[in-house]
Amino acid sequence: MYVLTMSRKLVFATLCTAMLPFSTASAQQATEIQISYSNGQFQPREVRAPADKPVLFRIRNLEGKAMEFESTSLRVEKVVAAKSQGVINVRPLKPGHYEFYDDFNESARGVLVVE
Structure with missing residues (x-):
């Protein structure tokens, strides 16, 4: 049987408390944004x-x-096969405009506005 001494209990409690911000941040609910791609364009173009x-x-x-959904400012790229769906997770963002485009058709562009 392992017995925790007072100093070990203190170290354990400190480590658990230090990890708390990481566990709550990862559990934070994401904002879901749905975009379709047809006729060589994103719909909607601004989200x-x-x-x-x-x-x-x-x-x-x-x-x-x-x-291929790509964005340098979001630091993501994902190929989405024909007639299918792709999911992309993005970290929490500061306010600003984040452009995205289809890397196979660079005239297809859109923007994520974070407020």
Whole structure:
């Protein structure tokens, strides 16, 4: 049987308390944003999300060919196969404009506005 001494209890309690912000941050509910891709364009082209909260993109590709959702400012890229859906998780963001585009068709552009 393992017995915790007072000093070990203190170290254990300190470690648990130190990890608390990480567990609550990861459990934070993400804002879900749904975007479709058809006729070579994103719909809607502008989406909004609150600041300091994770974002979950659901991208539905309605085209007959693959597309690649990409954003340098969001630091994401994801190929979404034809007639399928992709999910992208994004970290909590500060207020600002974050552009995204289809890497296979750079004229297809959109923006995430974080407020």
